[in-house]
Amino acid sequence: MSFPLSSRTSDSSLLVAHGWDEGWAAVFEPYAAQGLVPGRVVRVDRGQCDVATADGTVRADTAFVTPHDPLRVVCTGDWAAVDPEGAGDPRYVRACLPRRTAFARSTSSKRSEGQILAANVDHAVIAVSLAVELDLGRIERFLALAWESGAQPIVVLTKADLVPDPVGLSYLVEDVETVAPGVQVLPLSSATGEGVDVLSAVVAGGTTVLLGVSGAGKSTLANALVGEDVMSVQAARDVDGKGRHTTTTRNLFVLPTGGVLIDTPGLRGVGLWDAEAGVGQVFSEIEELARDCRFHDCAHEAEPGCAVAAAIENGTLPVRRLESFRKLMRENQRLVAKTDARLRNEIRKDWKRTMAAGRAAVEFKRNGRLR
Structure with missing residues (x-):
């Protein structure tokens, strides 16, 4: 089913120039029924934002769409539902359309x-x-x-x-x-x-x-x-x-x-944010090699039959790439653990098992037997 670029919303060249298409028009239908107008956020500054609408760029307040989650705040690139002209001063952003990316x-x-x-x-x-x-x-x-x-x-x-x-x-x-x-x-x-x-x-x-x-x-x-x-x-x-x-x-x-x-402003820090799939895409050759490892949970360290270690050995995979892969995966895991109680508990259990194994190894070395 196809939709026109606008149904009760403008199909002006200004909106289209900013990326407006049939998909956005379809999603906007409920807001159009409320008399709101579409626009794209071109700049955000301290609770205010500039929004490009069919009638030009307007200044709007974001007080109605300021969530506690910082990942859901109004951002440059968002498509917004804004009060129509004449609705009062200031005009407000009433909602943001679901993001594609x-x-x-x-x-x-x-x-x-x-x-x-x-x-x-x-x-x-x-x-x-x-x-x-x-x-x-x-x-x-x-x-x-x-x-x-x-x-x-x-x-x-x-x-x-x-x-x-x-x-x-x-x-x-x-x-x-x-x-x-x-x-x-x-x-x-x-x-x-x-x-x-x-x-x-x-x-x-x-x-x-x-x-x-x-x-x-x-x-x-x-x-x-x-x-x-x-x-x-x-x-x-x-x-x-x-x-x-x-x-x-x-x-x-x-x-x-x-x-x-x-x-965007220059970034001093480039911290990952739940980017396991992205890390895997960057290091796709390691992901591909890992499929041939003997063990599905291979850590690519000292396990027998490790295809990644073999690639390091024969020079087809640079050591720096594997070290960088490990570093980013560890960083991403720590970040996710801070926001995911279940994963945090699993990491804690793994750590306890590792500590217990270490103590058992020391005991065996000292006494020749396990407890």
Whole structure:
């Protein structure tokens, strides 16, 4: 069954430019019946948000949709049901439509809360600066979160003009490709324009979130994609290539080639948030090898018949990849355990069994017998 782009809601080009389609129109029907109007959240700031509607961008209050769960707060990229014009001042966001995808990470707080960075995203562009040494572990973290969100990741190696040697640049691309299976890796220079048209074509027609640490060149890239200086830019420090937080909010822009772009502030920390499937996607070669291990619960350490250990031994799997895989899986398990009492209890039981086995081994070594 198909639905028109609007039924009692506007099908204006402004809504369509922001990603409105038949699916969103169908979901919005109950809110249209209440006289509310649809709009896309383009910016959120302290309980207020800017919403692009059929009649232009309006300022709206989020007091009616402020849940206790930080992963459900109004976020840039959300589609919202807003009071119609003339309903009063201020206008309010009355509801947000269910998200198709959501990019989330854990916060740095000790409460281990999640933080939603962008909603309803089709592509996650991970900006990595070639002005500094590649941090493959950080790239793997970003990729895990991107895959977990439901978006298609793309790794963009910015400032490619700083690597004039084509051979050296190709080696850097290959290094990143080894940690990004199934992901396009694109060297790009916003200064010279190299690769910008390729990226524009890839992300046209959908919603793209731009991610990376400060100094990765995100704001410069956003300006290049949008075709005008919509974001202010500051130079990165020469000593370490780090930048200052030029972008302080998440902003959504319409792209001239079609689709929209969400620019985000530089991320100091890239904490996982319930991203086991995403980690598995990033390390798909390890997941594939593990299927051939003798034991289904193989820890890939000293077990006999371990296909992963065999791959390490023959050099087909780098040790760094396995160590990174273990690190991210442990981190994700700890995070989930903090919010999942059942899993926390299972981990505690495993720890007690391990301790008991250790004590039994010591007893046997001392006395030649088990208790």
